[in-house]
Amino acid sequence: MGPMIACHCSQCNRSSSHIVAAVNVAEIGLSWTRTDHIIWYASSDFAERGFCGRCGSQMAWRQSDPVIRKGTSLMVGSFDDKDILTLERHIYVAHKAPYYDITDDLPQYPHSD
Ligand SMILES: [Zn+2]
Structure with missing residues (x-):
């Protein structure tokens, strides 16, 4: 499992509010039940x-082309067990909405990491 990221892009903002x-x-190793x-x-x-x-919850993001897709990003909100997770960095900070500031000391990337 890769690092947990917070994405501030406009698409994530629109889809999650x-x-x-x-x-x-x-x-490899990811299977949907x-x-x-x-x-x-x-x-x-x-x-x-x-x-x-059924409920509209966001579950995942992935590249459309399965030939070049190496991984799938799973939305942490859909996990039953969140105790094992720690936020590691912020991405697409250059696109974040203007109504909030990032106040932690985690690494920030203007676009993708
Ligand atoms: Zn995003």
């Missing part, structure tokens, strides 16, 4: 967002 916290996991509920929405020409078709 604030920021998104996620961890990237390798495509309830694919009947997941709907993949093409959120750009290269990526898609997965959400629960």
